[in-house]
Amino acid sequence: MIQSILLSSISEGLLFGFVTIGVYITFRVLAFPDLTVDGSFVTGGSVAAVMIATGHNPFLATVAALIAGLIAGTITAALNTAFRINALLSGILMMVGLYSVNLRVMHGANIPLIRSITIFESVAHFCSIRRSSVLIIYTLVVLAAMFFLALNWFLRTEVGLALRASGDNEQMVRGLGSDTNKNVVLGCAISNGLVALAGSLVAQSQGFCDVNMGIGMIVMGLAAVIIGEGVLHPRGIAKILFACFVGTFLYRLFITIALRLGLAPGDLKLITATLVVIVLAVPYVKKRLRGEWVPPAARM
Template structure:
């Protein structure tokens, strides 16, 4: 695998680590099976791309994309909390609705950003443009670590602990005076804001937004969470979020390595197969570890 492909995989891994963090919040902390992410990821890309193409500052456009994602998460949570629609069904309904909404926002199936300014072109000096494939991952490392620290700090506050308590034991949380409905709405807003932020960054690195860019996002997010938990099993949140980030990076590196290895003979259409194999391995490893230690004790 070439150095260019390696840094490209690292760049995608860092972007999808934000998706993984969003999935971690909904699936692990809230215990909410949220398929909205397949719609909120392209929603972030659509809002960001349309705003930048209209002449808006790329930083503001990216912020608006995150807000749009938060709005999608709120609607999903409201469908579940106030309209009593089952959590999985509520997220599926929102995911389906977002497909049409994203087409409306973009006015077509895609929006190019090849000649438009992005947060990367603004931050990276023109003199170092030939090294942008190295500098972009560096900027993303700083951004992802900053967001990780903010998430760790927030979920250690009283409100953050209330969200975690809602996912762990909603009945006990209500007995302690926690408004669990509001906590679900807030947690889902944060989760989908992170996913939409990743979508906006993805659109800016890939040179445009496309209506199909969200297909399989939930699978990638779950794969990153599962792989990360297998690599670094942890109970403390600070290590759990780090594991999720590492999982996303390892996942993308594994995919890039497999697709760039000529002797294996895999192509881009084998991506879903590779994902299924990787997730299966990540799920089986902990089971094999338990059996190994049990056999060793005997």
């Protein structure tokens, strides 16, 4: 039982870890509260599902999902930078708009992938073994490692540094000759590309894509970022990326345990909310008990 809980939490931690990194890039790196995520997650899932269901190569379908996410993120950031629409509102507009787009893409609310060849069947076939939860984990580990290395490299490049600096001190970055609007577009694109990739992988691992499967993704991503930071106190890009995966794993672990303890799926939202409150409040309470000074509450 413990083993099955761990296995499912690891595989979900890897799957949704991409969402967490996406949320980390917008919320923490760019300081751009992007709510597109709930929509772009499903966009990734539906693009991949439609392609796979119509017999396309599942890897091609997964790349197409990632590109769809890149485009969604680009539009969100463009609404903000080109038309000066508030960041929060830009994301909300995209999230709402994408809901209709997703329904159009899928020609309905749901696409089953049970008898289709997903990347997991492809990998299983290639290795001449049967699809199993362990095989899914291995596949995801390889994918996660690839993106981990790519992001760890990219965020240290000159462009990546300018992107990180843009969320920290935008005025300074422009004053040093980097176009912050471009940086925000790039960051939002990468973020939603990762989220859509996660959506496509989730659809392929669970065997269907549903138009409502993105609801609450942003909250999950934020919760996982906060848990990862709270547990590991990461410093430096590699550790931060790693903390995103660890945070997601722990989040899924708590959820799985809560479900096994007999709580109904309907209770999950309350569990998530409680979990985030605990992770955020505990360090504060501990500091207060030690008599440390704590700055006043932040509102943004």
